[in-house]
Amino acid sequence: MIRPHFRVVIVDLSARKTRVENLPGREQWLGGSGLAALCFEKYGDPALPWNDPAQPLIFAIGPLTGYFPLMSKTVCAFLSPYHGQYAESHAGGRSALALRFADMDALVVVGRAERPCVLSIGHKHMEIKDAPFLWGKDVFTTGKMLRNMLSGSGTRSILRIGPAGENGCAYACINVDTYRHFGRLGAGAVMGAKNLKAIAIQGDASFPLPEGKAYAQAFKDIYALLTETSMMSKYHDLGTAGNMAALNELKSLPWRNLQATTDPGIEGISGERFAKDMLLRNTACAGCPVGCIHIGFLREKFMADNRYLYRQVAYDYEPIFSLGSMLGMTDGFAVLGLMDAVEREGLDCMSGGVALAWATEALQKGHISLAETLTPLQFGDAEGYKAAIGHLGRGTNEFYRRLAQGTMKAASHYNGQDYACVLGQEMAGYATGETFFVSESLSFRHSHLDSSAYSADQKPQDKDAEKVASGFVKDEASRIVLTSMVGCLFARGVYTTERLQQALGSLGYEDAAANLEPAGQAIQRLRWRLRMRSGYDPVHAKIPKRYTEVVTWKGPIDAEYMETLRQTYAAKLVELGSESQPG
Incomplete structure (x- = not known):
C-alpha cells in the first residue's frame, strides 16, 4: 500500500524492545539519504560521542524499492568513528528488498546489548539472540554459523561484522550477504560498539503491485533500457x-x-x-x-x-x-x-x-x-x-591500533603526513587531477561518487574555480535524489529526472514527483547541517603534499589552482551547512 508517511521501526538493544513510528514528509525527504538524515536529526545527537549507546544506526530504503529494477541499495547512516561526524554508506545485496518485504522504510537501532548478540527482525517478529560464541569469529565463519541459526533463506538479508568491527577499527565495514558492504567510514565499528554481531532482516511480508497501465508501462520502459540497450x-x-x-x-x-x-x-x-x-x-x-x-x-x-x-x-x-x-x-x-x-x-x-x-x-x-x-x-x-x-583487523599492537583509527592519525603520530594518501578518508583510486582531489577531499561522503569530478578530470577543462565548485554542488544535489530513491548510481543514465517522475507518479507519489529538485536541495542542506553540527569544518581541511607531486596525462598538478578550488568549494559547503539556510 502506498503511504504518505515513512514507517520507521526502532529497536532498542538495551531495553530489548521495538516500537514503530510514522514520520511525515515523504514529498520533501523522499527516502534513502533524505529519510536517513531525517531519522538522525530525530533520534541522534551530534554532541554525543559516536559510540554512545543512544546514537542510532540507521538503514533506510526509498519509495521505488521493490517496484523498479536497480532500486536495490540501502543507505546506512551513523555518527562515524572515523571523524566523529554524521556519515552515510551505501550497499546492495538483498538488504533493500528484505526491508521492503519486512514493511519498513527505515530500521533504526539504538542502545547497547549487555552481551554480543544477533538481531533478527521481520514484519511480524523481533528477536535479540545472545551470541557471545560469535564474538571474535571472522566474517566467513560468522556467516556459516548464522545461516544455520536463522530461518528464512531466500527472503533474508544478513548483515555482519568481523573482528575489525568488534575492535573499533574506524574503517570496519558491515558485510551484506557476503559480496556487498557498507564499506566506508566505519559502520562496522558502530555495530561493534552496540555489541551487535549481526542483523538478519526477514522479508516475510508481501505487498500488492499498483493496478492500471501507468505502472506497467513505466516498468517496461525502464526495464527495456536496462536490458535491451x-x-x-x-x-x-x-x-x-x-x-x-x-x-x-x-x-x-x-x-x-x-x-x-x-x-x-x-x-x-x-x-x-x-x-x-x-x-x-x-x-x-x-x-x-x-x-x-x-x-x-x-x-x-x-x-x-x-x-x-x-x-x-x-x-x-x-x-x-x-x-x-x-x-x-x-x-x-x-x-x-x-x-x-x-x-x-x-x-x-x-x-x-x-x-x-x-x-x-x-x-x-x-x-x-x-x-x-x-x-x-x-x-x-x-x-x-x-x-x-x-594485525590491522585485530589491533595486535599499538601501531596497528593507531593505523586502524585512520591513516592520517597514524601518519601524524609517526611524522608521515606528507605522503598519507588521505582525501577526507583514504583515497579512492582516481589520481586524475585537481578536480577530483578537491572533490573527494571535501565532499559529503569523501567518495568518488559524490560528483563526476574524476570523469571531468579526464577531459580538457578551464581552470575556473567558481564554475567547477558550483558544479560540485549541483551534481551532488542531483545524485542525492537518486540515493534517496535508493537507486544504484550505475543507473543514473537510465533514471533521469523525467523517468523518476514517471516511476513515482505510477505509484501514486505525484507530490514527490513534482518536488524532486527542491527535495534534493533540501536533503543536501540537511545533510551538511548535520555534518557541521557534529564538527566538520571544510575550511581547514588540507590536501596532503603527495597530491601536489602527481603527474597525470595533463602533466604536473597545478597546486595553486588546486588550493584556490579547495577554498572556493569549502566556502560553498559552509554556506550549504549554515543553520540560517532554508529547508
Missing part, C-alpha cells in the same frame, strides 16, 4: 575492473602509495586479465537484471595431501586498485588473496589497502620499524600484507 552492458561485461588499464594509460592510476600513476605491471591486474584468468561467474543484487558483481576464484593448496580448496571472491575496480596497484601488486591471484583476507577481518578494502601502502612507505623511509609492523612490508609482497591485514 548498451547503457549497462559495460557493468556486466568487464565491470568496473575495466577502468584499471584505462586509468593506467591516462597516468591516473595510483601505484605504490601514489608514488607513480602508471606502470607496465598493469597487465597482471587489468580487468581483461581478471576476466580471462580469474572470473568464475557474475551475480547481482536482488532486484537487478544487470549482474555487475564479478566473482573470481581463489585456489589454496592443502600442503598435507596436495588437495586444493577453491573460494569465491568478489572483485571490482576499488579493491583491485587498493589491494593491487596501490600496494605494487602485479599478480591478479595474489590480489584476490588479499581481498579474501580483508573480507575475513571485516575491513573496508580501500581504507585498508591505502593504510598499508602508507605503512610500507613509512617503513622504507624509517619513520616506523619492524617493531611496529611486526612483519616485513614491501610493495609487491602479498605474504607480508596478508599478515598485516590480520
Whole structure:
C-alpha cells in the first residue's frame, strides 16, 4: 500500500524492545539519504560521542524499492568513528528488498546489548539472540554459523561484522550477504560498539503491485533500457575492473602509495586479465537484471595431501586498485588473496589497502620499524600484507591500533603526513587531477561518487574555480535524489529526472514527483547541517603534499589552482551547512 508517511521501526538493544513510528514528509525527504538524515536529526545527537549507546544506526530504503529494477541499495547512516561526524554508506545485496518485504522504510537501532548478540527482525517478529560464541569469529565463519541459526533463506538479508568491527577499527565495514558492504567510514565499528554481531532482516511480508497501465508501462520502459540497450552492458561485461588499464594509460592510476600513476605491471591486474584468468561467474543484487558483481576464484593448496580448496571472491575496480596497484601488486591471484583476507577481518578494502601502502612507505623511509609492523612490508609482497591485514583487523599492537583509527592519525603520530594518501578518508583510486582531489577531499561522503569530478578530470577543462565548485554542488544535489530513491548510481543514465517522475507518479507519489529538485536541495542542506553540527569544518581541511607531486596525462598538478578550488568549494559547503539556510 502506498503511504504518505515513512514507517520507521526502532529497536532498542538495551531495553530489548521495538516500537514503530510514522514520520511525515515523504514529498520533501523522499527516502534513502533524505529519510536517513531525517531519522538522525530525530533520534541522534551530534554532541554525543559516536559510540554512545543512544546514537542510532540507521538503514533506510526509498519509495521505488521493490517496484523498479536497480532500486536495490540501502543507505546506512551513523555518527562515524572515523571523524566523529554524521556519515552515510551505501550497499546492495538483498538488504533493500528484505526491508521492503519486512514493511519498513527505515530500521533504526539504538542502545547497547549487555552481551554480543544477533538481531533478527521481520514484519511480524523481533528477536535479540545472545551470541557471545560469535564474538571474535571472522566474517566467513560468522556467516556459516548464522545461516544455520536463522530461518528464512531466500527472503533474508544478513548483515555482519568481523573482528575489525568488534575492535573499533574506524574503517570496519558491515558485510551484506557476503559480496556487498557498507564499506566506508566505519559502520562496522558502530555495530561493534552496540555489541551487535549481526542483523538478519526477514522479508516475510508481501505487498500488492499498483493496478492500471501507468505502472506497467513505466516498468517496461525502464526495464527495456536496462536490458535491451548498451547503457549497462559495460557493468556486466568487464565491470568496473575495466577502468584499471584505462586509468593506467591516462597516468591516473595510483601505484605504490601514489608514488607513480602508471606502470607496465598493469597487465597482471587489468580487468581483461581478471576476466580471462580469474572470473568464475557474475551475480547481482536482488532486484537487478544487470549482474555487475564479478566473482573470481581463489585456489589454496592443502600442503598435507596436495588437495586444493577453491573460494569465491568478489572483485571490482576499488579493491583491485587498493589491494593491487596501490600496494605494487602485479599478480591478479595474489590480489584476490588479499581481498579474501580483508573480507575475513571485516575491513573496508580501500581504507585498508591505502593504510598499508602508507605503512610500507613509512617503513622504507624509517619513520616506523619492524617493531611496529611486526612483519616485513614491501610493495609487491602479498605474504607480508596478508599478515598485516590480520594485525590491522585485530589491533595486535599499538601501531596497528593507531593505523586502524585512520591513516592520517597514524601518519601524524609517526611524522608521515606528507605522503598519507588521505582525501577526507583514504583515497579512492582516481589520481586524475585537481578536480577530483578537491572533490573527494571535501565532499559529503569523501567518495568518488559524490560528483563526476574524476570523469571531468579526464577531459580538457578551464581552470575556473567558481564554475567547477558550483558544479560540485549541483551534481551532488542531483545524485542525492537518486540515493534517496535508493537507486544504484550505475543507473543514473537510465533514471533521469523525467523517468523518476514517471516511476513515482505510477505509484501514486505525484507530490514527490513534482518536488524532486527542491527535495534534493533540501536533503543536501540537511545533510551538511548535520555534518557541521557534529564538527566538520571544510575550511581547514588540507590536501596532503603527495597530491601536489602527481603527474597525470595533463602533466604536473597545478597546486595553486588546486588550493584556490579547495577554498572556493569549502566556502560553498559552509554556506550549504549554515543553520540560517532554508529547508
